[in-house]
Amino acid sequence: MIRIVKDDWNASSRQRTESAAHGLNYLPCARKRRSLAFGILLIALVGFLGADAQQASLSITDIESLIRSQHYDEALQALDAGLQKAPTSYRLLTLKGIVLSKQGKNQDALAAFEKAVRLSPTYIPAVKGEVQLLFQASDKRAIPLLERLLKSDPNDTTAHEMLALSQKKQGNCNAAIDHFALAAEAVKTHPESLEAYGYCLVELKQFEKAVPVFEQLVALLPERAYPKYDLAVVLIAANQNEAAIKALEPLLTDDQKDPDILSLASKAYEAVGNTPKAVSLLRQAIVLSPSTASYYVSFAEICLSHDSFQVGIDMINAGLQRIPNDPSLYLSRGILYAQLAQYDEAEADFNRAERLDSAQSVSSYALDLTNLQRNKPDVALVKVRAQLQAHPNDALFNFLLGQLLMDQAPDPGTPAFNEALKSALLAVKLKPDHVGTRNLLASIYMHSGQYDLAIEQCRIALQYAPSDETATYHLVISLRHLGKSEELPALVMRLSQLHKESLQAETDRKRYRLVEEAPPSSQGTNAAP
Numbered sequence: 330m331i332r333i334v335k336d337d338w339n340a341s342s343r344q345r346t347e348s349a350a351h352g353l354n355y356l357p358c359a360r361k362r363r364s365l366a367f368g369i370l371l372i373a374l375v376g377f378l379g380a381d382a383q384q385a386s387l388s389i390t391d392i393e394s395l396i397r398s399q400h401y402d403e404a405l406q407a408l409d410a411g412l413q414k415a416p417t418s419y420r421l422l423t424l425k426g427i428v429l430s431k432q433g434k435n436q437d438a439l440a441a442f443e444k445a446v447r448l449s450p451t452y453i454p455a456v457k458g459e460v461q462l463l464f465q466a467s468d469k470r471a472i473p474l475l476e477r478l479l480k481s482d483p484n485d486t487t488a489h490e491m492l493a494l495s496q497k498k499q500g501n502c503n504a505a506i507d508h509f510a511l512a513a514e515a516v517k518t519h520p521e522s523l524e525a526y527g528y529c530l531v532e533l534k535q536f537e538k539a540v541p542v543f544e545q546l547v548a549l550l551p552e553r554a555y556p557k558y559d560l561a562v563v564l565i566a567a568n569q570n571e572a573a574i575k576a577l578e579p580l581l582t583d584d585q586k587d588p589d590i591l592s593l594a595s596k597a598y599e600a601v602g603n604t605p606k607a608v609s610l611l612r613q614a615i616v617l618s619p620s621t622a623s624y625y626v627s628f629a630e631i632c633l634s635h636d637s638f639q640v641g642i643d644m645i646n647a648g649l650q651r652i653p654n655d656p657s658l659y660l661s662r663g664i665l666y667a668q669l670a671q672y673d674e675a676e677a678d679f680n681r682a683e684r685l686d687s688a689q690s691v692s693s694y695a696l697d698l699t700n701l702q703r704n705k706p707d708v709a710l711v712k713v714r715a716q717l718q719a720h721p722n723d724a725l726f727n728f729l730l731g732q733l734l735m736d737q738a739p740d741p742g743t744p745a746f747n748e749a750l751k752s753a754l755l756a757v758k759l760k761p762d763h764v765g766t767r768n769l770l771a772s773i774y775m776h777s778g779q780y781d782l783a784i785e786q787c788r789i790a791l792q793y794a795p796s797d798e799t800a801t802y803h804l805v806i807s808l809r810h811l812g813k814s815e816e817l818p819a820l821v822m823r824l825s826q827l828h829k830e831s832l833q834a835e836t837d838r839k840r841y842r843l844v845e846e847a848p849p850s851s852q853g854t855n856a857a858p
Contacts, residue, residue: 392424401432419445423455435462446474453481464491471495486512494525502529517545520556527559536567547576554580554590561593570600581610588614592624599631607631615648622648622655629661633825638665656685663802664828667821672809679802683772684736709733724759727752728766735769741777749773764794771803780807798827 395404408425415421422445429438439462445455456474463471475492478485493508493516509516509526516522523546530539543560550556557576564573577594585591591614599607608631615624625648632641645662652658663678710733716726731752739745750773756766767790774783784807790800801824808816 396428396431399431401428404428405432417448419448419452419455422448423452423458426455426458430458430462435465438462450477451481453478460488460491464495467495467498469495469499472499486515490515490519490522494522497525497529502532505529506533506535518549520546520549523549524559527563531563531566536563539563540567540569554587558590558593561597565593565597565600568600570597573597574601586617588618588621588624591617592627595627599634604631604635619648620651622652622657624648625652626657626661629665630829632665633668633829636668638668641665654685656682659685660798660802661828664821664825667802667805667824672806675802676806676809679806683799684738722755722759724756724763724766727756727759728763728769731756731766731769731773735773735776746773746776762793764790764797764800767793768797768799768803771800771807775803775807775810778810780810783807784811796827796830798824798831801827 392404392407395401395407405425405428408421408428411421412418412425422441426438426441426445429435429441439459442455442459442462445452446459449455456478460471460474460478463474472492472495475488475495478488479492482488489508489512493505493512496502496505496508506526506529509522509529512522516526523542527539527542527546530536530542540560540563543556543563546556547560557580561573561576564570564576574594574597577590577597580587580590581594591610595607595610595614598604598610608628611624611628611631614621615628618624625645628644629641632638632644642662642665645658645665648655648658649662659678659682663675663682666672666675666678710730713726713729713733717723717730720726731749734745734749734752737745739749750770753766753770753773756763757770760766767786771783771786771790774780774786783803787800787804787807790797791804794800801820805817805820805824808814808820
């Protein structure tokens with residue numbers, strides 16, 4: 330199976346054809362193709378070392394010969410002897426760093442380079458040596474050194490590419506894409522740099538600019554599947570669906586067993602109006618991976634577009650037989666029910682989706698409460714109460730307390746219900762624009778039959794976040810309970826549109842690393858309808 334990971338272009342369960350550095354390095358590593366970079370740096374140093382050589386009675390030629398013949402220990406002994414006589418020689422320290430790096434003693438090499446840079450901050454060979462090792466270690470300290478190199482030589486494409494990769498690793502795509510552009514000639518032959526460049530462009534939603542980047546990746550690795558897939562993802566995001574189909578065609582073989590490829594192709598075919606082909610491909614994906622909720626949701630999306638609501642419900646029912654606790658399936662089915670004006674069924678599904686998804690809202694606050702909430706809710710509650718003792722006026726913790734209490738489904742009027750309401754009211758007072766708290770309050774009011782107050786909270790939430798699905802379906806349910814049906818048709822259509830947009834956002838997140846795995850042998854035995 331192929332999986333795409335959004336934010337981690339280095340992580341992979343299979344080896345890329347190129348390493349992360351693509352031969353960018355100023356200094357050598359184990360690969361032979363980088364030995365030339367070392368030779369150039371060493372030759373460049375010879376002219377600078379003359380004075381130090383005379384002072385330390387060293388023969389640079391002899392040290393060069395020792396290094397080239399890989400007699401690193403002897404070269405290091407000669408350098409140490411020289412440094413005893415000239416301990417502040419940044420040139421000798423730089424050469425020592427090179428020898429240590431050749432031995433794989435990166436920490437000692439880094440120390441030698443750092444000392445050389447301290448002694449002479451503008452000595453470029455030392456700066457390059459330090460940059461190289463920091464870059465290899467993904468150390469963000471490489472960034473200011475690379476910027477220093479570029480001040481010295483703005484046309485250094487290697488430094489631009491290394492800086493772009495470093496900025497990307499730090500999550501600064503805005504800075505990264507500028508440096509990738511300045512290193513365009515070098516980047517176009519380096520697969521991982523192209524992936525990183527493309528990732529940043531998509532992260533910034535510059536889909537049109539990302540297309541040629543992924544086209545270069547496809548041309549560079551014509552035998553690999555993942556570049557074609559990544560290109561198709563970007564083309565679909567750029568609404569170039571015909572081109573996406575063309576990019577995927579080599580992968581759509583009769584024996585294609587990767588459901589993600591089939592699902593993505595289905596989306597492209599549906600976008601160009603070939604619904605029969607889209608449905609056929611998506612059914613194949615479901616047969617291959619009947620426990621993947623997103624395929625059923627995509628099928629429901631097609632049904633929504635073609636007013637085939639009952640067909641979509643039937644498919645979601647098939648998915649729920651295999652994945653009974655996936656909130657996205659209940660949300661999709663609820664929207665289909667709402668389109669059929671079966672509001673009781675829709676409300677039940679929306680409530681179920683909300684209960685199943687509440688743990689996810691907690692996890693987004695990096696409090697590591699998701700598993701506790703699912704498996705040990707009492708422990709999670711204790712943790713939040715402890716935080717509130719120290720921070721009683723913290724909006725987040727008050728929201729979390731209210732959410733955790735409501736997850737226990739307390740009856741209206743009980744102490745737990747009243748405490749949840751009190752916490753939610755305090756949270757919204759402390760942070761009025763927090764949509765999650767507004768939705769929590771709406772849910773509390775709906776449970777107590779106060780639909781007018783729920784509607785008020787929904788409308789406020791939608792002022793802050795017009796595309797919030799939860800506030801929209803809360804509003805649909807509350808208006809329906811109050812008999813205010815005049816808004817319902819438009820709201821149901823709006824909810825369907827929001828759902829489609831959220832599915833598109835999910836597709837946009839499908840990018841980059843593809844991991845090939847053999848499909849389980851049992852896949853073919855669990856065909857969905």
